[in-house]
Amino acid sequence: MRRSGRPPHLILRLALTLMASVVVLRAQPTRLDLVIRNARVIDGTGSPWFRSDIGILGDAIVAMARRIDTPATRTVDADNQVVAPGFVDVHVHAFGGVGQPPPVLPIVEVPTADNYVRQGVTTLITGPDGFSPVPLRPALELAEKTGITPNLGAFIGHGSIRTAVFGSVNRAPTASELERMRTLTRDGMRDGALGLSTGLFYVPATFSTTDEIVELAKVAGAMGGIHISHMRDEELGVEASVRETIAIGELGGLPTHVTHHKVIGKASWGKSVDTLRLIDEARQRGVDVTLDVYPYPASSTNISAALMPSWAQEGTRDDILKRLRDPVMRDRIARETVRIILEGRGGGDAHNVMISRCDWNPSLAGQRLDDVAAGRGKSRSVEDAADTAFWLVENGDCGGIYFAIGEEDIQRVLRHPASMVASDGQVVLFGRASPHPRSYGTFVRVLGRYVRDLKVLTLEDAIRKISSYPAQRIELTDRGVLREGMKADLVMFDPATVRDMATFEQPHQYPQGISVVVVNGQVAFENGAMTAARPGRILYGPGRTP
Numbered sequence: 001m002r003r004s005g006r007p008p009h010l011i012l013r014l015a016l017t018l019m020a021s022v023v024v025l026r027a028q029p030t031r032l033d034l035v036i037r038n039a040r041v042i043d044g045t046g047s048p049w050f051r052s053d054i055g056i057l058g059d060a061i062v063a064m065a066r067r068i069d070t071p072a073t074r075t076v077d078a079d080n081q082v083v084a085p086g087f088v089d090v091h092v093h094a095f096g097g098v099g100q101p102p103p104v105l106p107i108v109e110v111p112t113a114d115n116y117v118r119q120g121v122t123t124l125i126t127g128p129d130g131f132s133p134v135p136l137r138p139a140l141e142l143a144e145k146t147g148i149t150p151n152l153g154a155f156i157g158h159g160s161i162r163t164a165v166f167g168s169v170n171r172a173p174t175a176s177e178l179e180r181m182r183t184l185t186r187d188g189m190r191d192g193a194l195g196l197s198t199g200l201f202y203v204p205a206t207f208s209t210t211d212e213i214v215e216l217a218k219v220a221g222a223m224g225g226i227h228i229s230h231m232r233d234e235e236l237g238v239e240a241s242v243r244e245t246i247a248i249g250e251l252g253g254l255p256t257h258v259t260h261h262k263v264i265g266k267a268s269w270g271k272s273v274d275t276l277r278l279i280d281e282a283r284q285r286g287v288d289v290t291l292d293v294y295p296y297p298a299s300s301t302n303i304s305a306a307l308m309p310s311w312a313q314e315g316t317r318d319d320i321l322k323r324l325r326d327p328v329m330r331d332r333i334a335r336e337t338v339r340i341i342l343e344g345r346g347g348g349d350a351h352n353v354m355i356s357r358c359d360w361n362p363s364l365a366g367q368r369l370d371d372v373a374a375g376r377g378k379s380r381s382v383e384d385a386a387d388t389a390f391w392l393v394e395n396g397d398c399g400g401i402y403f404a405i406g407e408e409d410i411q412r413v414l415r416h417p418a419s420m421v422a423s424d425g426q427v428v429l430f431g432r433a434s435p436h437p438r439s440y441g442t443f444v445r446v447l448g449r450y451v452r453d454l455k456v457l458t459l460e461d462a463i464r465k466i467s468s469y470p471a472q473r474i475e476l477t478d479r480g481v482l483r484e485g486m487k488a489d490l491v492m493f494d495p496a497t498v499r500d501m502a503t504f505e506q507p508h509q510y511p512q513g514i515s516v517v518v519v520n521g522q523v524a525f526e527n528g529a530m531t532a533a534r535p536g537r538i539l540y541g542p543g544r545t546p
C-alpha cells in the first residue's frame, strides 16, 4: 500500500494514540528519582506559600501536587519545612577578586563552593566589578572540566579588557584600541558571558568616560547581554554615579544594574532616598534598571583600592611604589587617604578598617588598622593609620573590611521593589584568612535577621529577591521558580531557626537552619554535610558560539 493511500482516520488514530502516550508520560512517569513530601512551598514568584509534594526526575521538576504517589528511588520528608528555589547570586568572586585573576581560580581550588551551597545558593554568577579572565572561555571550560557543585555563569569585565588592550593608564583609548576593546567584548559574549560588568571605582576603569562604556555596552546589548556596575562613586557622588549607570543602559540599549548598592561614609548616609528615586524615575520612563544589595554595614576590597586616591594607583605596582617612596608625593597621597578614612570608606576612624587577608603576613588578618599601626610602634592617629595603610601596600597589599554603611540605607534598599540580594562574596577555603562574613551568610542573614527578626521583608518577598528575580535579571528562564518543567535546584530550610553564624570576628562559620540543597536534581548538601555530588553546570549567555 502506498503511504498516501492510508485511510485518514487511521492516521488520526495513530496521532491521537501518540499524543495520549505523551500526555501520560508527562503527567505520570512510572518512577521518580526523588520526591519531597510535606513541604511548605515558596515558589519564588512572591506568591504566598502552599503545601505541595515535589517530584524530580533527572535534573528537572516533573510533578508538583498536594500528593504524589508515584514510586520514587528516594523520598525526603520536609516535615513542614519550607522548600524554595535554590538561591541565585549575581555577584560572586569565583574567578578572583579585584585585579588580575589569581593563578588558581577560587572555584577551581574549591569546586564545591561550600560557603555558598550551605547557604542554599545553587547558582553563582561571577566576573563582577569589571574584572574577569580575558578571554573568558578557558576559565569557564576549566570550571566545567573540574566538576563544580553549584551552577556557574560569568560576565566579561570592562576593566580587564581595558588593561589587556592598553594597560593601567589614565587616558582614553585610541580609535584602534577602542575597536580592540569592542572585539574583546564580542569575544567574551561569544565565550558565553551574560553581559558586561564594569567597576568604574577601580583603576584603570575609573579613567574611562561614560562614552567608552556605552560603546562596549552596545556590543554586549546587541548580543543579548546586560550591564552590571560597581559604580564610580558610592560616597558623596553616589547620585551622579546612579545617573551614569542609568545612562549606560539608555545609551547602550540594554538592561542596566547597580550592584551592591550602598552609600559609604556617614556624610552620605540617607542618600539612598535620592538614589532610589532616580531609579524609580528611570524605570517610569522605560529604562530597565535594577539593583542588588548585601545585608551588612561594611564593605570589602583591597586596602590600596579603598584608601588610596585613584591617581596614586595608576600604572604598574612599581609605579605605585615609586610614588610612595617620593616624600612629597607620599605626603600628597597621605592627605587624601586621611580624608578617605575620616569622611569616606574609613568610617571616620581607623578602627573601622579591618584587615581581611594579607598573603605576605597572614597573622594580620582580623586586625584593625589602628591596632596594626600600634603594633608598628606608631600612634592610633589617622595620620599614622594612613602611613600604615601605605606600609601594607608596600609589602604586597592586603584585603580590608570597612565599617561605613548605615543600617537605614540597607533596609531602605532591601525594601525597594527593584532590588534583589547578592553577596559580593568570594568562594573561600574554609579557615583561610578573615573574609567578609557575606561570603558565608548573606542569604541566610536576609531570611533570619531581615525577615524573621526585623520583619523588613515577608519571607515570600525575600525568597523572590534571591531566586526568581535574579534569575530573571540574567534571563535564566529555566531556574529560580519551583514549577513543573523547571530545573530542580532547590533548598529546604526551617524559617524558625535559619540564621547566619559568620561574624566579622569569626567569619568561618556555616549557617544554621538549612537542611537540604539540591542542584540539577542531585542532593548536594544534607545532614549538615556536603555530599560527593558535583552537579553544577556552566550557564552560558545568549551570544555564545561553541
Ligand SMILES: [Zn+2]
Residues within 6 Å of the ligand: 128, 129, 230, 260, 424
Ligand atoms: Zn564591587
